[in-house]
Amino acid sequence: MARIINKDTTVCMSLSARPSNFGTRFHNYLYEKLNLNYIYKAFTTNNLKDAIYGIKALAIRGCAISMPYKEACIEFIDELDHSVTSIQSVNTIVNTDHFLKAYNTDYMAVANLIKSNQIINTTPFVLKGSGGMANAVIGAFYDAGFKNGIIAARNQPKGEALAKRYNYKWVKDEKDIELNQAQLIINVTPIGMLGGIEAKELAFSESIINQADIVFDVVAMPIETPMIQYARNLNKKIISGADIAVLQAVEQFVLYTGIRPDDELIKQAANFARQNI
Secondary structure (H helix, E strand, O other), rough: OOOOOOOOOOOEEOOOOOOOOOOHHHHHHHHHHOOOOOEEEOOOOOOOOHHHHHHHHHHHOEEEEEEOOOHHHHHHHHHHHHHOOOOOOOOEEEEEEOOEEEEEEHHHHHHHHHHHOOOOOOEEEEEEOOHHHHHHHHHHHHHHOOOOEEEEOOHHHHHHHHHHHHEEEEEEEEOOOHHHHHEEEOOOOOOOOOOOOOOOOOOOOOOHHHHOOOEOOOOOOOOOOOHHHHHHHHHOOOEOHHHHHHHHHHHHHHHHOOOOOOOOHHHHHHHHHOOOO
């Protein structure tokens, strides 16, 4: 039996320059299975200010925020959670009685993955990228005690600023990286993303991947990017963007509904969400 939408249905949404179906399918699957009177819809916008104020005015319960709005939306928010304040990057907005509070569940997800994968904080790492997601990832590693890090970013002002904030080194090109500095490599760029112009490319060179012990790619679609596939064939320890996508979406769901689904239901929702993206 189909769910009935009525005047009391709680609305949640997402804002992204390139909306996908993952969040929509994930959240709506859980709403249905848990018999919650909620609905979730993905959007893009050409007017971020009005979109955020619309969330407040229309009592939209929650909104996931993706590139390129993660930093730009901050000025329109009423309160920042601690997961946002240090990294200045938002991926979740919760609306309570027309009061907007921002969170970063990407940060929460990465922090959980560092712990669950037992990554030692003395491991030297290289992170490639400098956008909003890079802030979340690097902030989680910094707060976990990682001191030996390099930010590789073609955008010099943003790359240098990110590195300076956390007392890491900045390089413009990965060619400037010594292989022993890249035991852990992290891609936080769109390289390898399904549908992008670099969808079939490796985020790091083969030589750097060959040298690395741990390969971490935050790109969620496809489930395995070219870099993850390459690293898997080398029997490297891998962490994929699909892992982050699920973990952060669960934390969003909890923030919106106050309910934490059990592990089996989360697994079912994730499998459903990955179909027909």
